[in-house]
Amino acid sequence: MNNVTLIGMPGSGKSTIGVILAKALGYQFLDTDLVIQKQEKRKLSQIIAQEGPERFKEIENRVNASVDVTETVIAPGGSVIYCEEAMKHLRSIGKVVYLKISLESLSKRLGNLRGRGVLLKEGQTLKDLYEERVPLYEKYADIVVDEEGKDLEESLAAVLEIINTGA
Ligand SMILES: Nc1ncnc2c1ncn2[C@@H]1O[C@H](COP(=O)(O)OP(=O)(O)OP(=O)(O)O)[C@@H](O)[C@H]1O
Ligand SMILES: O=C(O)C1=C[C@@H](O)[C@@H](O)[C@H](O)C1
Numbered sequence: 001m002n003n004v005t006l007i008g009m010p011g012s013g014k015s016t017i018g019v020i021l022a023k024a025l026g027y028q029f030l031d032t033d034l035v036i037q038k039q040e041k042r043k044l045s046q047i048i049a050q051e052g053p054e055r056f057k058e059i060e061n062r063v064n065a066s067v068d069v070t071e072t073v074i075a076p077g078g079s080v081i082y083c084e085e086a087m088k089h090l091r092s093i094g095k096v097v098y099l100k101i102s103l104e105s106l107s108k109r110l111g112n113l114r115g116r117g118v119l120l121k122e123g124q125t126l127k128d129l130y131e132e133r134v135p136l137y138e139k140y141a142d143i144v145v146d147e148e149g150k151d152l153e154e155s156l157a158a159v160l161e162i163i164n165t166g167a
């Protein structure tokens with residue numbers, strides 16, 4: 001099936017770029033974080049606080065493994081790469097694009113994005129999380145787009161170019 005799934009750290013722009021990418025491709029857009037919130041009738045931060053990270057990952061796996069769409073840009077949460085079944089499914093229904101951002105840029109961006117629920121283990125820093133996740137994003141990516149030094153429009157253009165030309 002002809003879908004594009006964006007993966008990457010929280011704040012890398014999966015949701016922000018995803019919706020404009022969908023318009024540019026003439027696709028639909030699906031943010032599976034919002035599907036989780038709707039199904040659970042709670043905000044992501046509440047699910048994580050009330051159920052704990054392991055149960056959240058089970059829910060995230062179930063929702064993302066059940067996505068049934070075509071010609072859609074899919075924006076899962078940053079933690080979807082812990083969900084093996086979901087990642088296998090998303091890879092089977094289209095291309096997986098990793099929005100790569102350096103730890104330095106991410107630290108600056110997340111500074112302005114307080115209050116977003118991120119699956120951090122006890123005592124884990126953003127650097128620890130980054131180092132734990134990067135190998136997983138790389139493992140599951142069909143395509144890697146480097147956002148370094150790019151604003152939103154430039155990142156979008158880079159994703160579009162690589163999708164359209166494979167370059
Ligand atoms: N070059 C860029 N590309 C994408 N987003 C950018 C860029 N520069 C700044 N931003 C900002 O970074 C934020 C990205 O947040 P967004 O919610 O899209 O991330 P996400 O990858 O969906 O995170 P999550 O895993 O939590 O769902 C937005 O506030 C966006 O405006
Ligand atoms: O990267 C993360 O750890 C997360 C990102 C969000 O999109 C949500 O999926 C959730 O709050 C966890």
Ligand SMILES: [Mg+2]
Pocket residue numbers: 014015016031033075076077
């Ligand atoms: Mg998002």
